[in-house]
Amino acid sequence: MRKYTTLPGVAAVVAAALISFIPSMPRLLASLLLLASLCFFVYWTRGNIIYSKAMKALRGRGKNGKSAEELFEKALKTGIPDQYAIFASSILLAGKSNEIAAAALQPLTESKDDRTRGMAKSTLSMHYWFSGSHDK
Numbered sequence: 001m002r003k004y005t006t007l008p009g010v011a012a013v014v015a016a017a018l019i020s021f022i023p024s025m026p027r028l029l030a031s032l033l034l035l036a037s038l039c040f041f042v043y044w045t046r047g048n049i050i051y052s053k054a055m056k057a058l059r060g061r062g063k064n065g066k067s068a069e070e071l072f073e074k075a076l077k078t079g080i081p082d083q084y085a086i087f088a089s090s091i092l093l094a095g096k097s098n099e100i101a102a103a104a105l106q107p108l109t110e111s112k113d114d115r116t117r118g119m120a121k122s123t124l125s126m127h128y129w130f131s132g133s134h135d136k
Contacts, residue, residue: 009040047078051088058091069095076104082116090123093130102127 016033019025054071066074072088077100080088085108089101105127108120128134 009037012037047075047080050075051080051084086119093127
């Protein structure tokens with residue numbers, strides 16, 4: 001789903017490495033590029049962090065506060081890898097018929113990966129069954 005999202009962070013790390021080997025360039029510039037790459041990586045992986053918190057809450061080991069369903073919804077909105085999105089959607093659909101889960105599954109039904117496409121279609125069919133849309 002998010003194929004080239006880490007490219008800016010990787011480019012910043014490579015640029016920082018190249019700049020650090022040039023003696024006339026200030027070290028502050030390389031440090032700023034490394035900080036920028038860190039920001040990119042944290043920004044693009046924040047969905048995975050939320051997903052892991054949701055998994056802890058699902059197992060009952062999470063801190064009191066948001067429920068697992070709320071965290072899975074937030075992770076789906078933030079963006080997570082395809083396999084995580086399918087699992088989070090199935091958890092949301094098992095708890096309640098949720099349009100956020102169906103919206104996350106819809107683009108996955110046209111994935112190039114056969115396994116992802118099949119799992120997304122079967123999970124989406126569960127949503128259609130619960131919502132009464134038997135024709136879909």
